[in-house]
Amino acid sequence: MTERSPAAIRSRKSTLPALRQQLREKFPKAHRESDSPSPVPSSPRLPPFPAGALSELTPVHPASGLSLILAELLQEERQESPLSTTASHPPPASRKLLALIDGRDSFDPASYSVDSCSRLLWIRCRDGDESLRCCDLLLHDGSLPLLILDLLLNPLEELRRIPSSSWYRLRNLARQSGVSLLIFTPRHLIPCATLQLTFNSAFTLADLERDRDDLKPICDQKEAAVRSS
């Protein structure tokens, strides 16, 4: 039988937190989920999207390039995956899915690369109500760190009929699960959005011929308001 003196027990109690602290400092990624959720990195030109909150992205002009944000997010994982063996093509298991809740079934896979499509969970909804129910289920699940709710082509009347309580419910679910929810809307509609961005780019027909990387949607920083809700 081993003898356990009070001093030995005390020293063990003091060593364990120190060991945990060392591991936390040495391997911060391993303890990522136990810490407060970190913001989801977005485009270099945009502020990071807050985790556990709602972010609303709204265009000013008809062709403001909001879909370019989705394209950038779909390519995001390729650039950051420090633990993967190859930076350009990480193995499928390490590539997280990104859920697109398509409020009007308008996503065009041909407009994106095959690699981008491969990490997309596309949820093809028919109307706003169906979109919110899907969003609710995915926020309850909490498996995916980033959800995109695309309501750009939904009629404004339909969106205005959504009660404010529904947005607050989504906000609370996102807060509980630590999921970052991006919502593309034709107008500012969400009262509880932590981050509201307005895009005032106006691309023309000539821009369709250019390289996609040259198109940079401009976010009006003056109108970007971070609300502490």
Next chain:
Amino acid sequence: MYSSLHIPSFPLSVLLRDSPGSTAEPTALVSSTTDPSSGTSSTRATPLLLAVNTAATRHRIAPGLTVTRALARCPQLILLAPDPSLEHLHQNALREYVSSLGPDFEEAAPGSFLLDLLSLPHALTSPLDWIEQALRKATPLHLPLHLAIAPTPDLALLAGRSRALRSTLTFHPEPVFNNAQHSVFSIQALAGLPLSSLQTDHGKLTTDPELLHLWGIDTLGALAALPRQGLAERLGPGATRLHDILHGKYHRLLNLHRPPQQFTITRELEHPLETLEPLLFLLRRGLDTLCSRLRSSQRATISTRLTLTFADGNLHLRELRLPEPTCTPSTLLRLLHTHLDTVRAPAPVVAWSLLLTPALPGEAQHHLFDRSLRDPHKFADTLARLEALLGPGRLGTPRPINTHQPDSFQMEDPLCNRTSRIAGKKPGKAQLPIFDHDSIPTALPLKRCRPALPVHVACEPDDHFPRPLALLSGPHRGSIAALHGPFPLSGHWWNPTERWQRIEWDLQLANQTLLRLACQPPGNWFLEGIYE
């Protein structure tokens, strides 16, 4: 102790089984002359005798002779071609027979088995009685059988070749039982066997037989009499292994035959079920049984196939795939419950069946700090709920397919990459080839109108195609400020049912809206989408 059960000249014996009269005639098995590449008979290959019966050996005919030589020695020789299907049939029957003798056995070769007698105390205490019982039990097979007992597996196979050590069952045409001359195994009884018997049985004669022949070593007894140390120094470890086999010092493990396990359960109900709860209760019991079977064979399941039979004769079949292999009944039941919530039964359930596909648990090795999904099973359950809400085909990962037809893609299960990797499966043949390059047609992604919106367009005739001037109806109306196109597209022109043709334009309205317009001949205009 081990017992060898051997059918002499198995391919020939199964051919002669149903014609007892031909055993008295000289008969030989001839190698197939079929060219495997073309499937036709080849005239260049020289057919050889693979096996001969006792009557043929009296005419100095032995395996390895050419047919020409054999017929020269015995013109009445009957030549038979092998029948693989018949051999397979009798091999299965033999396997059943051996498994009725004992649970642990090895299929050493077609028609040759090694049985471990450790679990058969009766065979160890009174081997002669056991041998007689085993031979009598083999009578329905109607095949000659050699049976011998020895302390090691390799010696048991050799003992089966020794006339002194083996007990035999033959048919003339009535069954005749002959006991072995030695009731107890003795290694001296093997001394007269040629070296080739060792080579034939095990393929382990790594030593050059020509060299041994030059040394005057032609029998197993002569080889066993050589000093082990000297044999190792001159011929290496392979010769030492042979020496150990002959002295009973090498005791290899049997490659045990295990029948493939079926992880399925089917129940017919005495009383039809009309509600979900009792069905779930029964499914839970079935899952408990199947999962315990999986656990006992160190397996998990990667998919669950549910079959429900309704009172009106209809069937409901559904295969539910799992993101990761599991053998937890509650996880599987949750998946079934979510699915059954969406099923509308036309009549009460009268029977159900569950089939679990086995897979190795935790085959996928993730990165040390990689957390792809917090709870894959919960995520699979969420996906099932989403599919139940939206309907089939409205959830998944899009894969563009290799065609120029607009809006062509296929939806894949978002978990299929991981699942197929675990199960080691390849994509099914029904899948269309995916788009094999990363070209993106336009800089701005398109947002499609599904289905495409019919619109009225004011246009003027041009050289070959009409030129749109303004959109007169639809959600985006106005005069066209700028235009790119026309882009004529067509495909499957060789197939009258699948052919398609259209002309597309990218245009900008006066209010800066960027649209894609399409015209299907003769004059149907559609709004394809909007560039956002």
